[in-house]
Amino acid sequence: MNFLKSAYRFLGRLEGFAIATVLLVLYLVLIVAAPAVFTRPMIYFSFLETVPPTLIAALGLTLVITAGEIDLSFPAVVSLSGFALAWGWKTFDPAYCAVIGIILALAAGALVGYINGLMVARIGVPSIMATLAANFFWYGISILLAGGLQQTLRGSEENFVHELLVGRPFGGIPLQALWSLVLAVFLWFILNRHKFGESVMFIGDNANVARVMGVNVEATRIRLFTLHGMIAAFSGIVLTLNIGVFYPNQGNYLLPAMASVFVGGTSIDGGAGSIFGTFFGSYVIGSLEAGVVATTISGYWVQVVEGGVMAAVVVLNAATGKGDFASLFSRFRQVGRGSRET
Amino acid sequence: MSNPLHDSPDQYALRMVNIDKYFGLVRALTKINLDVSRNEIVGLIGDNGAGKSTIVKILTGVFPPSNGELYIAGRKVDFRHYNVQSAHRHGIETVYQDKSLGEKQVLWRNFFIGRQIVNRFGFIDVKREKAIASEIMLKTIGFRGKGITVESTVSQLSGGERQGIAIGRAMYFEADLIILDEPTVALSLKEVAKVINFVHKIKEAGKASIYISHSLPDVYEVCDRFVVLDRGEIGASISKKEITLKELDDFLLEYAHGRKDKAQQ
Numbered sequence: 323m324n325f326l327k328s329a330y331r332f333l334g335r336l337e338g339f340a341i342a343t344v345l346l347v348l349y350l351v352l353i354v355a356a357p358a359v360f361t362r363p364m365i366y367f368s369f370l371e372t373v374p375p376t377l378i379a380a381l382g383l384t385l386v387i388t389a390g391e392i393d394l395s396f397p398a399v400v401s402l403s404g405f406a407l408a409w410g411w412k413t414f415d416p417a418y419c420a421v422i423g424i425i426l427a428l429a430a431g432a433l434v435g436y437i438n439g440l441m442v443a444r445i446g447v448p449s450i451m452a453t454l455a456a457n458f459f460w461y462g463i464s465i466l467l468a469g470g471l472q473q474t475l476r477g478s479e480e481n482f483v484h485e486l487l488v489g490r491p492f493g494g495i496p497l498q499a500l501w502s503l504v505l506a507v508f509l510w511f512i513l514n515r516h517k518f519g520e521s522v523m524f525i526g527d528n529a530n531v532a533r534v535m536g537v538n539v540e541a542t543r544i545r546l547f548t549l550h551g552m553i554a555a556f557s558g559i560v561l562t563l564n565i566g567v568f569y570p571n572q573g574n575y576l577l578p579a580m581a582s583v584f585v586g587g588t589s590i591d592g593g594a595g596s597i598f599g600t601f602f603g604s605y606v607i608g609s610l611e612a613g614v615v616a617t618t619i620s621g622y623w624v625q626v627v628e629g630g631v632m633a634a635v636v637v638l639n640a641a642t643g644k645g646d647f648a649s650l651f652s653r654f655r656q657v658g659r660g661s662r663e664t
Numbered sequence: 665m666s667n668p669l670h671d672s673p674d675q676y677a678l679r680m681v682n683i684d685k686y687f688g689l690v691r692a693l694t695k696i697n698l699d700v701s702r703n704e705i706v707g708l709i710g711d712n713g714a715g716k717s718t719i720v721k722i723l724t725g726v727f728p729p730s731n732g733e734l735y736i737a738g739r740k741v742d743f744r745h746y747n748v749q750s751a752h753r754h755g756i757e758t759v760y761q762d763k764s765l766g767e768k769q770v771l772w773r774n775f776f777i778g779r780q781i782v783n784r785f786g787f788i789d790v791k792r793e794k795a796i797a798s799e800i801m802l803k804t805i806g807f808r809g810k811g812i813t814v815e816s817t818v819s820q821l822s823g824g825e826r827q828g829i830a831i832g833r834a835m836y837f838e839a840d841l842i843i844l845d846e847p848t849v850a851l852s853l854k855e856v857a858k859v860i861n862f863v864h865k866i867k868e869a870g871k872a873s874i875y876i877s878h879s880l881p882d883v884y885e886v887c888d889r890f891v892v893l894d895r896g897e898i899g900a901s902i903s904k905k906e907i908t909l910k911e912l913d914d915f916l917l918e919y920a921h922g923r924k925d926k927a928q929q
Contacts, residue, residue, distance in 0.1 A: 517786045524777050527766040534724075534763055536749045536778030593768040 337510075338598030340642075341586050344635060345606050348613065356616040365612070370499035373608035375400070375561040377502045377601065380579040380586075381509050382553030384600045386449075387583055388513065389546055390526035390592030391442065395453040396554035398460035399434050400573025403427035403558035405464045408473040408568035420483035427555045434460055435551020439544030449547075457576075465570040478566040488564040498560045503601070505553070510597040522546060526592025582607045585635040606635070676735065677702050677840045677872030678723075683732030685718055685896075692718045693896045696732070700841060705863065705873045707883040709916065710893030716876050718896075720845055723874075724758050725751040737840040752779070757834030761846040764830035765818045772797035772814040775833050796836070804869075805832035805862060824855030831862040835869055842866055842873045848882055860886055880916070884909040892919065 333339050353360045379396050386393045410423030434456065441452040478484050485491075488498050513519035521542045524532040533539050562568050584590070585606055586599025610628045615621070678700040685693040693715050700706050708716050722729050728743035735741065736754045746754075758764075765774045772790075775797040781789045797814040801807040805828045818826060827847045834842045844863065848856045856879075863886045866873050877883050883890065884904070890912060892900040899919065907915070 511787070515787050515790065517780050517782050517788060520773055520777060520780060520788065523769060523773075524766045527768050528763065530763045531766050532777070534748060534758065534760065536752055538749075593766070 337596050338586065338600075338602050340638075341599050341602040341606060341635070344585075345602050345609070348606060348609060348631070352609075352613045352616065356613070356618070359616040360613070365616070367494060367496065368612070369605060369609055371496040371564065373604055374496070374498040374502040375557045375564075375573075376575045376578050376582065376608060377604035378505060378557040378560060379554050379575065380582040380600050380604050381502070381506055381597060382550040382557075383579055384583050384586070384588050384595045384597055385509065385513060385519075385522060385546060386550050387588055387590060388526050388592055388595030389522045389543065390529070391449040391543070391546070393435075393438065393453045393547065393550050393554075394450065394576060395434060395438060395456035395460060396550065396557070396579070397573040397576045398457045398464065399431045399551055399554035400558035400561060400575075401464040401570060402430050402434065402460050403555035404562040404568040404572055405468050405473075405570070406430045406555075407559055407562050408475060409467075411475045411478070412473065416477060416481075420478075420481050424483065424559055427559050428552050431551040431553075431555025431558070432548050433551070435548040435554075436544065438551065439547030442547065443540045443543035461571075468568070468570045470570060472570065473568045475562070475566050475568070478563060484563055484566075487560060496564075498564060501560070505556075506597055506601045513595055513597060518542065518545065523593055523595070526594075528593075578607050579604075581632055585632055585639070587639050589639075603635075607632070675702070675738075676700065677704075677737060678874075679733075679735040680719075680723075681733040681735070683719075683722065683729045683734070685715075685722065686730045691896060693722075693729070696896075696898060698891060698898065700872045700874060702840075702872050703867065703870050704889065705867055705875055705887045707887030707890045708874055708876045708893060709880070709883060709890055711920075713895075714893040715896040716893055717845070719893075720758070720843055720874075720876065723751070723756055723841075723843060724748060725756075749778075752837070755838065755840035756843065757837060757839035757841070758843040758845060759827060759830040759834060759847050761849045765826055767818050770815050770817055771801070771812075771829060774818060774829060775800060775814075775836070779837070800832045800836045801829075804835050805829070805865065822855055822858075823851045824858035827851075827859045828862045831859075831866065835866060835871065839871060842871060844873060844875045844877075846877055847875075848877060848879060856882060880913055881909060884912060892916065894919070 349360065359365050379400065383393060383396065404427070406426040406429070407423040410426045411419045413419070414422045438449070438453055438456055441447045441456075442449045486497070487501065488496060490496055511519075513522065521532065521537045521539075524535070524537055525539055525542060529539050558573060561572060582604040583600050584603075586601070586603030587596040588594070588599060610631060611624060614624045614627045619627075676699050678698070680696050680698040683693055683696040683698075684691070696715075696719065698706075698719075708719070710716050721727055722734070725747045728746065733740060734743075736756060739754070741754060751758075766777065769777075772794045776788075776793050781792050781796075783789065794814050801812075801814065807825070807828065812821065812825070818829070821829065831842070831844075831847075847863075848859050851859065860882060863873065863875065867886075875883060875887055888904050890900075890902045890904070890907075891898060892902075900915075902912070902915070
């Protein structure tokens with residue numbers, strides 16, 4: 323009994339455990355509702371290939387939202403970094419074009435993020451406005467530079483960088499799924515164990531407190547937006563490499579990425595962020611549409627079910643406060659106690 | 665005129681010498697000379713607009729004075745390089761009524777925010793921070809039982825307990841001077857008693873403090889000396905030995921009336 327209690331307490335406080343359970347339940351429901359699709363491994367491999375670009379961008383967005391800010395411009399970075407990669411690819415020698423392309427793409431992301439950071443931290447433009455404008459602007463630049471045309475990365479399948487980032491060496495597992503997991507672990511340590519992450523949490527909590535306690539609020543915000551620019555660029559690199567083609571309008575996953583962050587238990591209020599919540603949240607969001615379609619219910623119902631599940635999860639998150647089971651049950655206990663007393 | 669450089673550097677935790685502050689043409693402070701000895705708690709009393717918060721902002725590095733000199737533990741402050749961060753390094757800690765702690769953060773993070781114990785890659789030594797934080801809570805501020813640990817978040821604490829955490833933090837970082845800026849505003853009587861208990865601990869630890877409050881009984885209870893500020897000037901400096909609470913209250917009333925009479929003439 324004591325063991326159960328401590329196990330429950332441990333799992334209850336484990337980051338992302340609640341949304342991971344939601345994901346598991348979702349798959350169980352889908353196995354029952356669409357056995358033809360969900361009892362075979364292929365669909366899961368497909369999720370491991372399609373979810374990572376959104377997941378990567380959402381991980382960075384989790385940090386931004388933890389700081390009490392928002393970044394609506396990462397879709398444009400996914401496009402711009404894809405263009406930078408494609409341009410490097412066709413311009414330089416095939417022996418090292420991939421490496422140069424990736425460096426250019428990351429630099430483009432960092433530049434966009436840095437300018438966002440300057441607008442928000444130095445000039446004081448609210449981030450929702452600054453990054454909305456940035457999204458239009460940099461999408462426009464990307465389309466302009468590309469002449470509105472898609473570009474193929476010639477010979478990308480044979481390139482070692484392709485193998486390294488989006489190859490399928492171990493029994494066909496898409497490597498981008500592994501890399502996004504590595505990124506999640508890395509960002510968890512940055513947020514929860516690094517000075518920078520602690521500053522991000524305090525700024526999101528109360529920027530005035532952070533300032534009087536000696537946090538360099540301005541520099542931290544600029545670094546944060548720059549970091550997210552680079553993470554979004556990484557998302558664009560993975561997306562473009564995986565298909566082998568750059569599309570100027572690629573990267574339209576602003577809303578799925580935001581939904582992933584919120585169903586994962588990170589609050590728009592800032593001050594706290596759940597990296598692994600976002601990790602599993604991305605798979606919930608990414609699996610929903612394909613899953614609901616596979617159950618062969620009428621296509622008109624797809625969005626209704628998707629929205630219903632998202633709403634249910636964020637309502638639960640808000641009710642529990644921290645998005646974990648332990649606080650959910652203590653909440654229920656309090657509700658029970660309250661009603662007895664009155 | 666005494667030259668501050670000739671004084672023993674250990675005698676005063678703080679010396680403000682002829683400090684003026686102008687905001688444009690408005691004079692906010694005029695020739696402020698304020699000394700705080702070690703082991704002394706000075707109460708700063710004055711109406712709104714008397715210049716209390718201007719003095720706090722100069723001391724904490726929010727803005728520099730227009731003229732004058734500031735010595736902290738005998739060291740002269742160079743205002744060109746003085747800001748909120750370097751005020752901490754100079755040994756000035758401030759406890760504000762509401763902006764000292766991050767509400768959603770756990771207590772051990774609140775103790776070390778802005779000066780974490782990190783390795784050379786900037787990663788926090790969580791174990792050590794937690795150990796030190798729980799030692800501060802037990803020994804310095806005497807938090808026992810109550811189910812509050814270093815893992816609790818600030819939002820779980822009462823108002824008085826929050827100020828206790830902020831005061832304990834200031835004491836741990838070896839502040840020469842702890843400024844308490846209205847630490848008891850919006851607290852219940854019971855919580856005020858807790859805060860006053862914490863302030864007594866500052867004195868027991870041999871540290872100096874400036875205590876700012878609108879509540880005269882609180883100020884009288886904790887302070888050794890009362891400095892009355894009036895329209896940017898120091899109107900009076902009275903030792904607690906010379907005066908009772910009632911007399912202090914009467915004095916301030918008379919003072920305010922006298923000022924009004926003067927204004928009418």
